[in-house]
Amino acid sequence: MAVHNGRAEFAAGTADAGDTIISVRHLSKKFGTHEVLKDIDFDVHKGDVTTVIGASGSGKSTLLRCINLLETPSSGQVLYHGDDVMGKDMNVPGYRSHVGMVFQSFNLFFNKNVLDNCMVGQIRVLKRPKEQAYEKALKYLGKVGMLPYIKAKPRQLSGGQKQRVAIARALAMDPEVLLFDEPTSALDPEMVGEVLDVMSDLAREGMTMIVVTHEMAFAKQVSSQVVYMSDGVICEQGRPEQIFGNPQNEKTKEFLARFLH
Amino acid sequence: MNQFAKLGTDIASLWAKYGGTYMGGIYRTLILATVGTAIGCLIGFLCGIVQTIPVYQNDSVIKKIILKIVKVILRIYVEVFRGTPMILQAVFIYYGLPYFSNNSIQFDGKWLVSIIVVSINTGAYMTESMRGGIISVDPGQTEGAMAIGMTHFQTMTSVVLPQAIRNIMPQIGNNFIINVKDTSVMFIIGFTDFFAVHKSVVGATFTYFPSAAIEMIGYLTMTLLASWLLHILEKKMDGKSDYELVAVDQLTLPAGVYHVGSGKSGKDLSSDERAVLQEEKARKTADKAIIAAERTADEDGKGVRRDGRT
Numbered sequence: 001m002a003v004h005n006g007r008a009e010f011a012a013g014t015a016d017a018g019d020t021i022i023s024v025r026h027l028s029k030k031f032g033t034h035e036v037l038k039d040i041d042f043d044v045h046k047g048d049v050t051t052v053i054g055a056s057g058s059g060k061s062t063l064l065r066c067i068n069l070l071e072t073p074s075s076g077q078v079l080y081h082g083d084d085v086m087g088k089d090m091n092v093p094g095y096r097s098h099v100g101m102v103f104q105s106f107n108l109f110f111n112k113n114v115l116d117n118c119m120v121g122q123i124r125v126l127k128r129p130k131e132q133a134y135e136k137a138l139k140y141l142g143k144v145g146m147l148p149y150i151k152a153k154p155r156q157l158s159g160g161q162k163q164r165v166a167i168a169r170a171l172a173m174d175p176e177v178l179l180f181d182e183p184t185s186a187l188d189p190e191m192v193g194e195v196l197d198v199m200s201d202l203a204r205e206g207m208t209m210i211v212v213t214h215e216m217a218f219a220k221q222v223s224s225q226v227v228y229m230s231d232g233v234i235c236e237q238g239r240p241e242q243i244f245g246n247p248q249n250e251k252t253k254e255f256l257a258r259f260l261h
Numbered sequence: 262m263n264q265f266a267k268l269g270t271d272i273a274s275l276w277a278k279y280g281g282t283y284m285g286g287i288y289r290t291l292i293l294a295t296v297g298t299a300i301g302c303l304i305g306f307l308c309g310i311v312q313t314i315p316v317y318q319n320d321s322v323i324k325k326i327i328l329k330i331v332k333v334i335l336r337i338y339v340e341v342f343r344g345t346p347m348i349l350q351a352v353f354i355y356y357g358l359p360y361f362s363n364n365s366i367q368f369d370g371k372w373l374v375s376i377i378v379v380s381i382n383t384g385a386y387m388t389e390s391m392r393g394g395i396i397s398v399d400p401g402q403t404e405g406a407m408a409i410g411m412t413h414f415q416t417m418t419s420v421v422l423p424q425a426i427r428n429i430m431p432q433i434g435n436n437f438i439i440n441v442k443d444t445s446v447m448f449i450i451g452f453t454d455f456f457a458v459h460k461s462v463v464g465a466t467f468t469y470f471p472s473a474a475i476e477m478i479g480y481l482t483m484t485l486l487a488s489w490l491l492h493i494l495e496k497k498m499d500g501k502s503d504y505e506l507v508a509v510d511q512l513t514l515p516a517g518v519y520h521v522g523s524g525k526s527g528k529d530l531s532s533d534e535r536a537v538l539q540e541e542k543a544r545k546t547a548d549k550a551i552i553a554a555e556r557t558a559d560e561d562g563k564g565v566r567r568d569g570r571t
């Protein structure tokens with residue numbers, strides 16, 4: 001497990017630098033009377049790969065969606081470099097452009113081809129010149145191995161290919177953090193690997209990521225911090241070797257037992 | 262059989278005498294239907310877009326109130342103009358405006374009133390079509406756009422509207438065809454469209470059936486032509502159904518792209534670079550192997566790994 005330790009050391013090194021990008025403070029979210037998130041607290045430092053695990057309905061997606069304000073938190077704060085993202089003078093679209101998101105259902109733009117999917121945000125949101133946007137798009141499409149498909153429309157791609165384009169689209173914005181909401185759950189088993197490979201590469205290069213996943217092997221292998229959620233609260237969080245090797249909370253033990261015998 | 266021959270000669274003689282009059286009617290009908298549909302679509306697009314502006318919890322109260330009022334007004338507009346006959350709307354506006362303004366607003370031409378009535382009538386229908394077209398675009402794409410920082414306006418113009426408009430093309434065609442036929446009700450305010458020509462011609466000649474035959478052929482020609490043009494336009498909007506794979510080495514790759522098969526070959530690299538690359542490669546392979554092994558182990562387990570996910 002030398003590789004694993006290397007990753008962990010790397011992450012620890014940057015985390016100690018105290019470069020906090022996102023802090024979630026006492027976050028709660030209610031849908032009507034249903035409290036889906038309760039008093040959530042955690043920090044994301046530069047270079048961290050935080051995986052969020054937990055049973056279905058425990059609030060993992062809602063947590064990610066609250067972080068980039070696709071859902072409005074009911075109370076508590078999300079701080080981006082110390083600034084409250086729900087504050088009056090926060091430019092929400094601007095903030096979102098720094099926090100990329102990759103969805104379970106890809107959410108590519110169906111009226112645009114692969115290349116344009118990766119360019120439109122750069123041009124319209126970041127106001128980059130066309131040539132620069134083109135270069136960036138090619139760079140990241142190359143990274144995810146989708147260069148040959150730049151002229152294809154999303155409906156002409158397989159699930160794994162769509163998800164790789166979605167990752168390139170997010171990367172092309174040069175985000176500081178990338179949020180992944182079960183990026184492989186909608187994929188056929190044989191395509192899961194290609195997407196996880198891309199994500200592992202990103203993690204190794206120091207990309208800051210928050211990944212909601214049911215891929216325990218990936219969580220164990222790649223993350224620097226694991227958050228286990230149950231019924232809207234964080235039951236346990238810590239290093240992967242700690243959570244997977246020596247969980248303290250009864251619920252965590254029970255949950256992991258279902259996955260790892 | 263000689264009935265048909267007779268019809269043929271009747272039509273021919275009618276056309277010889279009144280061909281120009283019929284063509285004038287066709288011309289006026291086409292212009293009115295085209296302009297009315299175009300303006301109506303524009304009205305419908307705008308109203309449909311306004312109807313679907315989202316309201317966020319943290320929007321200011323003033324914005325919320327104004328939006329609410331505007332949406333109610335648009336709702337009333339749609340219900341009133343969809344819910345009353347166009348012939349009545351024509352009368353209402355043609356005589357109503359002078360009535361209420363003590364004759365300070367008068368219409369000297371039938372054109373203006375006709376175009377206004379057809380436009381706002383079409384607009385009412387298109388508002389609903391457009392609203393439906395916007396709503397039917399997968400909301401996931403809107404979230405995808407918002408997640409890369411697009412504003413509502415940017416999301417609409419880059420992602421939603423192009424798809425919404427494509428989706429409602431058949432309705433636009435429908436409206437145009439309906440307008441070609443239904444503008445005939447404008448006779449009520451004295452607008453001489455294609456059908457009004459029929460009435461004036463038979464008033465003079467009493468050749469009811471041959472003239473009706475000319476009208477039938479005329480209307481069908483117009484509507485079939487419209488269908489065909491629209492079909493071509495839709496095809497064009499859809500683009501190609503296949504795509505070319507692009508050869509990677511034909512792209513001008515920006516610096517720093519290392520892609521399988523496109524990277525530098527070993528001999529172009531300095532020994533340092535080579536060492537780094539090799540180390541990288543070894544790490545990747547090791548990682549992948551471990552992840553793959555654990556995934557298989559999980560799957561071999563009790564088959565519960567995929568339980569409990571949506």
Ligand SMILES: Nc1ncnc2c1ncn2[C@@H]1O[C@H](COP(=O)(O)OP(=O)(O)OP(=O)(O)O)[C@@H](O)[C@H]1O
Pocket residue numbers: 031034036054055056057058059060061062063569570571
């Ligand atoms: N828009 C919504 N309105 C009402 N309730 C919602 C909404 N979105 C989520 N919920 C509820 O919030 C709870 C948490 O949902 P969430 O999607 O965050 O779970 P999850 O942990 O991501 O689950 P999964 O692993 O199945 O994706 C669920 O009980 C769900 O029914």
Ligand SMILES: [Mg+2]
Pocket residue numbers: 060061062181182
């Ligand atoms: Mg979820």
